[in-house]
Amino acid sequence: MANKRDLKKDINYVLGDIIEEVYMWELENPGKDGKSGEAIIDEAIASFDSFMARANERKLENPKKHFKSLRDxxxxxxxxxxxxxNAL
Structure with a gap:
């Protein structure tokens, strides 16, 4: 089983890459409205905060099950x- 540090790195990399992709789309399409891209970025940041809070939980009954559900x-x-x- 991977450790908590690796899980936190995965959360950071995955959501960071999605945010970076939105920024790249905005650079490649300067004439299009960026509101939908900003909404995706806001959702990714909110998800990041939520996942990190769940990853930092203490006193779990079943840590293996908790982290498996977090990864899923x-x-x-x-x-x-x-x-x-992709729909942008």
């Missing part, structure tokens, strides 16, 4: 955000 939720959230970026 991260994957689902990342896929949803990537679909939104």
């Amino acid at each position: 939720d991260l994957e689902k959230t990342a896929k949803a955000l990537v679909e939104k970026v």
Whole structure:
């Protein structure tokens, strides 16, 4: 099982890459409205905060199950955000 530090790095890298992709889209499409991109960035930041809070929880009954569900939720959230970026 991977440790908590690696999980936090994964959260940071995944959501950071999505935010970076939105910024790249905005640079490549300066004439288009950036409101939808800003909404995706705001959602990614809110997700980051939520995931980091869950990763920092203490006194868990079943840590293995908790972190597995956290990874699954991260994957689902990342896929949803990537679909939104692709729809821009």
